[in-house]
Amino acid sequence: MEKFLSYVPLLIEGLKVTLAIFTCALVVATLFAIVAGTVRFSGPKWLSRPVAALVEFFRGTSCFVQLFWCFYALPLFGLTLTPFMTSVIVLGLNVGSFGSEVVRGALEAVPKGQIEAARALNYSPLKSFLHILMPQAMRIAIRPAANLMVDLLKLTPLTSLVTVNELTRNAMVMRNQTGSTLGTLLCIFAVYFLLSSLIYFVMNRLEVHFIHRKAVRAASTRVAA
Amino acid sequence: MTLESIQSGSVWIDGKPLWHEVRGDQLHPASEKYLHERRRRLGMVFQSFNLFPHLTVLENITQPQRLNFKRPRRDAEDRAMELLEMVGLAHKARAWPEELSGGQKQRVAIARTLGMDPEILLFDEITSALDPELVDEVLNVLRRLSERPDLTMLLVTHEMSFAREFSDRVIFMESGKIIEDAPPERLFVNPAQERTRQFLRKILPHTR
Amino acid sequence: MIWNTDFAISILPKLLKGLLITLQATAGGTLLALVLGLVLALSARSGSVLLARSAYGVTELLRRTPLLVHLYLLFFALPEIGIVLPRLTAGILALGLHTGSYMAAVYQSGIDAVPKGQWEAAQALGYSRFDKWTRIILPQAIPMMIPSLGNYVLLMFKESAILSVIAVPEAMQTAMSIGNQTYRYFEAVTVVGLLYLAISLPVAAALRALETRLAVTRQ
Numbered sequence: 179m180e181k182f183l184s185y186v187p188l189l190i191e192g193l194k195v196t197l198a199i200f201t202c203a204l205v206v207a208t209l210f211a212i213v214a215g216t217v218r219f220s221g222p223k224w225l226s227r228p229v230a231a232l233v234e235f236f237r238g239t240s241c242f243v244q245l246f247w248c249f250y251a252l253p254l255f256g257l258t259l260t261p262f263m264t265s266v267i268v269l270g271l272n273v274g275s276f277g278s279e280v281v282r283g284a285l286e287a288v289p290k291g292q293i294e295a296a297r298a299l300n301y302s303p304l305k306s307f308l309h310i311l312m313p314q315a316m317r318i319a320i321r322p323a324a325n326l327m328v329d330l331l332k333l334t335p336l337t338s339l340v341t342v343n344e345l346t347r348n349a350m351v352m353r354n355q356t357g358s359t360l361g362t363l364l365c366i367f368a369v370y371f372l373l374s375s376l377i378y379f380v381m382n383r384l385e386v387h388f389i390h391r392k393a394v395r396a397a398s399t400r401v402a403a
Numbered sequence: 404m405t406l407e408s409i410q411s412g413s414v415w416i417d418g419k420p421l422w423h424e425v426r427g428d429q430l431h432p433a434s435e436k437y438l439h440e441r442r443r444r445l446g447m448v449f450q451s452f453n454l455f456p457h458l459t460v461l462e463n464i465t466q467p468q469r470l471n472f473k474r475p476r477r478d479a480e481d482r483a484m485e486l487l488e489m490v491g492l493a494h495k496a497r498a499w500p501e502e503l504s505g506g507q508k509q510r511v512a513i514a515r516t517l518g519m520d521p522e523i524l525l526f527d528e529i530t531s532a533l534d535p536e537l538v539d540e541v542l543n544v545l546r547r548l549s550e551r552p553d554l555t556m557l558l559v560t561h562e563m564s565f566a567r568e569f570s571d572r573v574i575f576m577e578s579g580k581i582i583e584d585a586p587p588e589r590l591f592v593n594p595a596q597e598r599t600r601q602f603l604r605k606i607l608p609h610t611r
Numbered sequence: 612m613i614w615n616t617d618f619a620i621s622i623l624p625k626l627l628k629g630l631l632i633t634l635q636a637t638a639g640g641t642l643l644a645l646v647l648g649l650v651l652a653l654s655a656r657s658g659s660v661l662l663a664r665s666a667y668g669v670t671e672l673l674r675r676t677p678l679l680v681h682l683y684l685l686f687f688a689l690p691e692i693g694i695v696l697p698r699l700t701a702g703i704l705a706l707g708l709h710t711g712s713y714m715a716a717v718y719q720s721g722i723d724a725v726p727k728g729q730w731e732a733a734q735a736l737g738y739s740r741f742d743k744w745t746r747i748i749l750p751q752a753i754p755m756m757i758p759s760l761g762n763y764v765l766l767m768f769k770e771s772a773i774l775s776v777i778a779v780p781e782a783m784q785t786a787m788s789i790g791n792q793t794y795r796y797f798e799a800v801t802v803v804g805l806l807y808l809a810i811s812l813p814v815a816a817a818l819r820a821l822e823t824r825l826a827v828t829r830q
Contacts, residue, residue, distance in 0.1 A: 238769075238808045238811045239808060239811070240770050240771075243772050243783060243803065246783075246787075247801065250796040251800065254797055295447075295453035295454075295512075298447040299467040300442060300443055305471065309470060314457055317457065332676070332678065335680060336679060336773070346680060359687050363680060364684075367676050367680050367684065370676045370677055378675075
């Protein structure tokens, strides 16, 4: 038991790294999702086609394969990044690709009448997009975004396979040292569960705040896949 | 408006074309910038209200003024409250659109359009989506607007009695063609076209 | 040189063998996931509060935790309490449990999509509980769910690469072992990536087409 406890700091270090990857990749994913989603929604063909191809690439292979490919291939092209950076970029673009579909769907889900009203009120196309279309699309996207954020968290253990010292990797080290596999793994299982639940909790609060509808609170406990 | 585009012909407002620029004595299709300027004098109210759900009632009226006419916040808010008073909804300024009834939403929509000081107002069947009980409150607003000399109002409507009582000119159309264009006292009482008579016979049982 | 096409072609047979194992794992996992998903969905709708809450609990426990941790638990932790699973079995279990929890939600929304009137009619016409489900509800719910279920099967196919960490000889593991032997990781991982794309892109397109057709016939 003592031996177990003495390794807890190692787990905490791992947790810090997990959270760091999660946060940085989340930024990348959000930016990519908004830009790519917008381009595919209303961009010119010469831009939306390559973006679509990139999105299909990331959606067509697993994150695992993408991580390994970037880890081995990028240095050959002269791009030497730390495993942390590689992970952040791959995870960010992977989840961001799914996110771009969410953004595109959300933009398309805003009723056309809103755009008509905006044009009738003399909004320029850019202003309509920024002030009328986007705010409404973002509200529609909150639930799917919450699911993608949890997906991102669940991808972080994969980075242990490209030598990042995050939570799962440290847990496996700890397991080797203490001989207690079940205990250690159940421990991090619980940590991931709590983190995911925290994400859902925060996103639900966000949804209630921005949509100010009381009915949302009742439906919010079950976030659909 | 560019909600639709024209296939042929031209639209003229106050001696100047809307969709075209005049150069010499030729009409050329107008540039975006020109269209944007010309559109400023037009306002439109929709059958499905189209209020912005993510903004409060007050913000629905102030935001277009601030963003598109660059009015300072204070002026925009004063104007907005003035208009809300006029449509009888000043007490709902801080409410969200989803909290309002259909009639209230439509009145806010009218106030929102008026905030842009249009000279010409287009109303696209604005009472057709409303519960019968809520139609009156909207027509009352239109009644008051129709008394303003500075406003030209173009209504597409099924509200025959309103059209008859408050319009200066009534146009009866079918399949994109104008069947008859006359003052209400003539069109409703003694229409020149048979098709108009037919229509009125079905709609207004008391008309000859 | 960075890319050797001859080498890339030479490793194709080995990789295809690995792909066969990938497909096996996917097939096994799919079977498990389809059954598990249905069980979880039906339990969540059950009248028994205990069953419904348990189903919800299990689903969330699976959905909010990473696949890699499930895999490690099944393969490395279970032996501690005496259960030793063969590699492929552990892999199939992990994939099935993980994807099954997503499929539960698909089943739920598919069943919810059947119009209320169908339930009432079945009730009024005296159908037994079992017949109501098997003859009226599920036959209407399942066609609608096929695109979503198909997408999750496709997801499982791609995620099966993770089984390489417990040395299941599927496509990714084969690529990595080729890399370890020849130090030519680039060709190995690229070709295996292309193999995944070669299967997933057409399947995804087919599922999209199916979804469009179903949406049309629903009108």
